[in-house]
Amino acid sequence: MKNLYLIIFGLTFYYSYPQYEGFSQLGWEKQLEIEESFQGLIDKTSFKKHLMKLTERPHVVGSEGNEEVIRYIGKVMKEAGLKITNYPYDVYLPNKPGSSLVEIVTPSRKVLNQKEDIIYDDPFTQNSELWKGWNAFSGSGDVTAEIVYANYGLKEDFETLKSLGIDIKGKIVIARYGGNFRGYKAKFAEANGAAGLIIYTDPKDSGFTKGLVYPDGPYYNSSTIQRGSLLTTSFTGDPLTPFEPALPLDGKKKIKRLDPKDAQLHTIPVTPISYGEAEKILSQMKGQPVPQSWQGGLPFTYRIEGGSSLSVRLKVEQKIDFVRATNVIGMLKGSENPNEWIILGCHLDSWGYGATDPSSGTAMLLGLSETLGKLKENGHSPKRSILIAHWDAEEHGVIGSTEWVEQMRDELNAKGVVYMNFDGAVSGKGFGASSAPTLKKLLVETSKNVKYPYTDQTLFEFWNKNGQSEEPPIGNLGGGSDHIAFYMHVGVPSLNGGAGGPNLYHSNYDSFRFYEKFVDPEFQMGPMVEHMAGLMTLRMANAELIPYNLNRYSQDLKMHFENATNKINSYDNNFEGFLDTDDAIKSLEETSKILTSKIKSYLEEDDISKENIKKFNEQLIALEKSFISDKGMYFGAWYKSIYASSDPFSGYGAWILPGLEYEIALKSSERLKEWDSRYSDAINSLESKMKNLIQEIN
Numbered sequence: 001m002k003n004l005y006l007i008i009f010g011l012t013f014y015y016s017y018p019q020y021e022g023f024s025q026l027g028w029e030k031q032l033e034i035e036e037s038f039q040g041l042i043d044k045t046s047f048k049k050h051l052m053k054l055t056e057r058p059h060v061v062g063s064e065g066n067e068e069v070i071r072y073i074g075k076v077m078k079e080a081g082l083k084i085t086n087y088p089y090d091v092y093l094p095n096k097p098g099s100s101l102v103e104i105v106t107p108s109r110k111v112l113n114q115k116e117d118i119i120y121d122d123p124f125t126q127n128s129e130l131w132k133g134w135n136a137f138s139g140s141g142d143v144t145a146e147i148v149y150a151n152y153g154l155k156e157d158f159e160t161l162k163s164l165g166i167d168i169k170g171k172i173v174i175a176r177y178g179g180n181f182r183g184y185k186a187k188f189a190e191a192n193g194a195a196g197l198i199i200y201t202d203p204k205d206s207g208f209t210k211g212l213v214y215p216d217g218p219y220y221n222s223s224t225i226q227r228g229s230l231l232t233t234s235f236t237g238d239p240l241t242p243f244e245p246a247l248p249l250d251g252k253k254k255i256k257r258l259d260p261k262d263a264q265l266h267t268i269p270v271t272p273i274s275y276g277e278a279e280k281i282l283s284q285m286k287g288q289p290v291p292q293s294w295q296g297g298l299p300f301t302y303r304i305e306g307g308s309s310l311s312v313r314l315k316v317e318q319k320i321d322f323v324r325a326t327n328v329i330g331m332l333k334g335s336e337n338p339n340e341w342i343i344l345g346c347h348l349d350s351w352g353y354g355a356t357d358p359s360s361g362t363a364m365l366l367g368l369s370e371t372l373g374k375l376k377e378n379g380h381s382p383k384r385s386i387l388i389a390h391w392d393a394e395e396h397g398v399i400g401s402t403e404w405v406e407q408m409r410d411e412l413n414a415k416g417v418v419y420m421n422f423d424g425a426v427s428g429k430g431f432g433a434s435s436a437p438t439l440k441k442l443l444v445e446t447s448k449n450v451k452y453p454y455t456d457q458t459l460f461e462f463w464n465k466n467g468q469s470e471e472p473p474i475g476n477l478g479g480g481s482d483h484i485a486f487y488m489h490v491g492v493p494s495l496n497g498g499a500g501g502p503n504l505y506h507s508n509y510d511s512f513r514f515y516e517k518f519v520d521p522e523f524q525m526g527p528m529v530e531h532m533a534g535l536m537t538l539r540m541a542n543a544e545l546i547p548y549n550l551n552r553y554s555q556d557l558k559m560h561f562e563n564a565t566n567k568i569n570s571y572d573n574n575f576e577g578f579l580d581t582d583d584a585i586k587s588l589e590e591t592s593k594i595l596t597s598k599i600k601s602y603l604e605e606d607d608i609s610k611e612n613i614k615k616f617n618e619q620l621i622a623l624e625k626s627f628i629s630d631k632g633m634y635f636g637a638w639y640k641s642i643y644a645s646s647d648p649f650s651g652y653g654a655w656i657l658p659g660l661e662y663e664i665a666l667k668s669s670e671r672l673k674e675w676d677s678r679y680s681d682a683i684n685s686l687e688s689k690m691k692n693l694i695q696e697i698n
């Protein structure tokens, strides 16, 4: 009975949906059948089973626990019918905390705790394989000094300290997590002459002021520590091999590596602590009160300086060396267009058990591999090849995926249709996504065909809560995960999406136990995200022509150039705008409309040749490359996309039109003319590729 109900419900649910672009009418009807049978094949127990297995042990890159995870992922995908390839690299990184000490020296000695408390009825917290809190890529050193509080350690925060006349030279800075990538806190502290840096999570950002703390709730308790990397080079990936893959040292192909002393690594000691321990320092500080916005959630007035009576010792000895990192990639070969790649990924390494980050995404992708494998057995091979990638060494600086992109650069230029990132993609009950312009419609339309659990809503209705606009909020792609090299270095259109919520980010408490108690006790979000990811994959894989939403380029470009112009006008009244670029966008708008309608009518013709389809798809893949510039960005030539980059002053944030954002950050007008011509050239080149397509389709 139940099944029959589902089938009938499923059918009406589906056939009420209009044709998705890239498909002919016939192709779309066939696609809807495939999607329905895909949905029926999802094993709702598989997510929990994989998550449990993946999170048995802590699995930092290069550890025994990680080797086990790598083997497990390969085995599951192989059994599902995918062809497995492992991609090894030797990466220069610290994969153990080494030794460290944080001690209040005066007025009275106290060594601070650097590890989460054991919780008596939570066996995960008792594992001896768990390490203390640490920040990878800390410098080594042993310093004793006075304390200065620097809020979030943002660029602006250090400027504020300067303007208040506070000299941090030779002092130990204490800063709270949040607001930027932690590596920048270290970079700015070091640049301003600090002797060391202590980072802690303030209860105002995650802790008792947000809600119940672990093990009673999902927020940080007074011993919870955020781990994480500090790497801040002017490129992404292995610090010794910018632009090149860090292939194994003992391999046939030799890669030229930088001398570690020329790599852009921090030299001051840095370590993280919990708010329970930070309180012991902060509560003894004696200087002037902080600006109001710097006040955190501990129950006293925060001060900027500790004064001479309070001294703290910070010692870190951390060894950096070559560590083997291994990506595992499973492939389902396309039946018609095997040289067009739909790539999905999530990293596999974590700081502890990594139940939410990253393993919830890994478990979802393993379930998806199995479902796609069964779908293939049922006679529905994807037309394009599907690659499911599990990246290593992401936590140390998005390294495994970046090395792979650098290794496969030429192939990706020709074959990379899309990259979809699912880092920790089932970490709660909320839903969010960020995306390249051409993929936003894919996200929106697909979410209308997915049911959100715990309600009778579709994912679209749940996601678009306000219901005021046609589209739920979709963010811009920033830094912080494995889409970076795909999107910002080689120009493969990318998206990042999944379920999120409060979690015990990068701490020893992010375990299966925590997941089961607070993230999703009924394990229904995993199959939901798998359904969503699967439908997006199948639409990208099976559409006759690659279903990029081409009209979106001009729409988004217009908005971003307006924003940039307003920002520039706030410091330069005389700036008249990007006149060449405005013209180029207007013209692009017309051309993309024509191309979209041409494609639609072309797909309904009876005598479409396979050669033509292949040729047009090649040209569609080439469109996004219009934004890839050899010269790259002034803040780092590795960032080749002039469309998007991560924010080089904060790390996590997204910079759309990064060429302009950099000038804006410097409050400069000097290179705006140059950028007007670089952007208009790129947009004109995009348009001329579209015009070629229009001609050939005619």
Ligand SMILES: [Zn+2]
Pocket (backbone or CB within 6 Å): 347, 357, 358, 394, 423, 424
């Ligand atoms: Zn992650």
